[in-house]
Amino acid sequence: YNSLRIGKYVLIVTTLIIIVLFLLQWSASFVGRNVESFKGFEYISIYVGAEIKNLDTFITTNAFPIHGQVFGEQTFYSIINFAIKHLGLNLANYKLALPYQYVNGISLGNVYTTLYPWLYDFGFNGVGVLTALMAIISEIFYSISERNTIKIAPISRLFYGGIIAPTIVFSFFSNKFYEAFDVITLCIALIIWCWFNAVFDKYKQKIN
Structure with missing residues (x-):
């Protein structure tokens, strides 16, 4: 039964990925991007492959870890940015270091996968530690x-399905997992959870 269940999920995810890839160029054109010059799967190959090439360029042309103004400044950007705005942390010109890349005259954007900030801040050792930490947190939740x-909308399910799972999916593009652990995001999740439980509890009482 578990094998069939896993197989079903793999099939669903694979189908969704294929659909998204086919709609990628159309959606880019729809929001105003100039993609008419790309033929066939050229745009898809650039869009999907740019992250790997940008990461490779960073690894081969830079000495890392790069020590900035504060510990983990690229990895824990959301937490540090919150501290700057609300806790009086003084860091001049603090921002993400995401330079745009051009290879053979083709713009590859500034997307580097989730590994880029980990390497930037902590090197190869940091990649192992942060990957393990992400896996442990995800598995626990x-x-x-x-x-x-017990509850119709337990906060653990909301937190996993609404925050953790999407950040893992988008790890191919950026450091969404550790960027999600900021005070504002957690407060929003808590408010949504309270609302869900209030609504469903009333609905459950009417049924009973």
Whole structure:
């Protein structure tokens, strides 16, 4: 049964990825990007492959880790930015270091995958530690959400499905996982959870 369930999820995810790839160029044109010069799968190959090429360029042309103004300044950007705005942390000209890349006259943008800030701040050792930490946190919340059947909208499921799972999916593009752990995001998740429980509790009482 578990094998069939996993197979079903893999098939669904694969199908969704294929659909997204086919709609990628159309959606880019729809929002105003000039993609008419690209033929066939050329735009898809650039869009999907740019992250890898940009990361490769960074690895081969830079000495890292790069020590900036504060510990983990690229990895924990959201937390540090919150501290600057609300806790009085004084860091002049603090921003993400994401330079745009051009290879053979083709613009590859400034997307480097989630590994870029980890390498930037902590080097190869940091990649291992941060990957393990991400895996442990994700597994803990997934296990808790699977066991929690007491409430209709347990916060563990909301946190995993609404925050953790999407950040893992988008790790191919950027450091969404560690950027999600900021005070504002957590407060929004808590408010949504309270609203869900209030609404569903009333609905459950009407049924009973």
